[in-house]
Amino acid sequence: MMIRIANEPIDLQSIVRSVITPESGGINVFVGTTRNHAGGRSVDLLEYEAYEPMALKMMHAIVEEAKERWPLHAVAVVHRLGRVEVGEVSVAIAVSSAHRKEAFEATRFLIDELKRVVPIWKREYFSDGSVEWSQQTDEQVVSSNT
Amino acid sequence: MMIRIANEPIDLQSIVRSVITPESGGINVFVGTTRNHAGGRSVDLLEYEAYEPMALKMMHAIVEEAKERWPLHAVAVVHRLGRVEVGEVSVAIAVSSAHRKEAFEATRFLIDELKRVVPIWKREYFSDGSVEWSQQTDEQVVSSNT
Amino acid sequence: MKVTLLLFSVAKDLAGFDTKELEVPDHATTDDVLEMLSKLNSGFLAWKGRLRFAVNQEYVPPNFELHPGDEVAIIPPVSGG
């Protein structure tokens, strides 16, 4: 079970390889990358920080919940911290199962839950020079110009 | 648009990289691997053959259909031919979109459609020595012992 | 007229060949091709309902009329992925 927080670039091949078992027929993978825009504004760079011990605990917890809901063979969840350039991978989740339906559903569940409960925050470095904590849900934006 | 039939092992990193665009926020990937069992029997090896020009045409056709249905940034579909060992990758599909919902739905559509219409066939080499064309839908099995 | 017949998977095994230049009557259809093959190996009869035809690399409706030079492929249930 590869569940980690990474300070270095994420290696997708090794993440997928970690969930392949001889019984697996379907593997689904979600890959999140840094987008060059947020709320209509141009973004140059993202920076992630985490409450690391709790983030790892919650990552394990959501994986356990997924394994209770679906008959999974293996799961990998890796989230990157620190500065992540546009187009680089910030998160990767891989799930293997005997059949693809379960792999798709569990992967979707895991990324939704990760975004809901895992204590990780991203700071957006906008092209206009301002730096703000991401407001995922169109909430009031708190500016912290640096 | 990476749409190919491969005679060599599939490189997942390059497939995912091919769909990352600066606008992409979510990438979904389906990876099919060779399973060690089929219909309750032990499988050693799979061998894929294709009606190659038509298979490529159909792969392009289902990608075009997915792009009409969902706002996708990029799509990659690669299917391997020839002998594929247990645990090796036989097919990989990657889809990028601004939001993950569309990437998940389009990937699911593409693997379902690929399995329905793309003229590729797999032969199962069972551990008991028999070799049979795969019967995906519990249909009558035609044996071709070799 | 002449058409090129391509066979795959179980159809190839039943026929014993994978490609053949076939002489068929004018206005022959895909059903006529299947009937010719059934005379070669009656095993084709059992598969009739599950074999699709592609003409010039496109799936065609049942009993599709052929034209000279067509590439006619018999598509047993596919199993890619």
Add this chain to the structure above:
Amino acid sequence: MKVTLLLFSVAKDLAGFDTKELEVPDHATTDDVLEMLSKLNSGFLAWKGRLRFAVNQEYVPPNFELHPGDEVAIIPPVSGG
């Protein structure tokens, strides 16, 4: 009693620090901690409804009672992924 306070993201920016040993009354709750922080920076009031608390690395219900030595974290809306 003493608890350890951890702040992240906007909460860290509002407080101006990311960790502090905090002296709180016996039976103090997470609401009391937020009230102390609001006196430090009234900006916390606007965030009140959207800040979650974790005690010893588990999310806790509103107004959760603290114990000596607890690790108390303020969790602004998360944005991983």
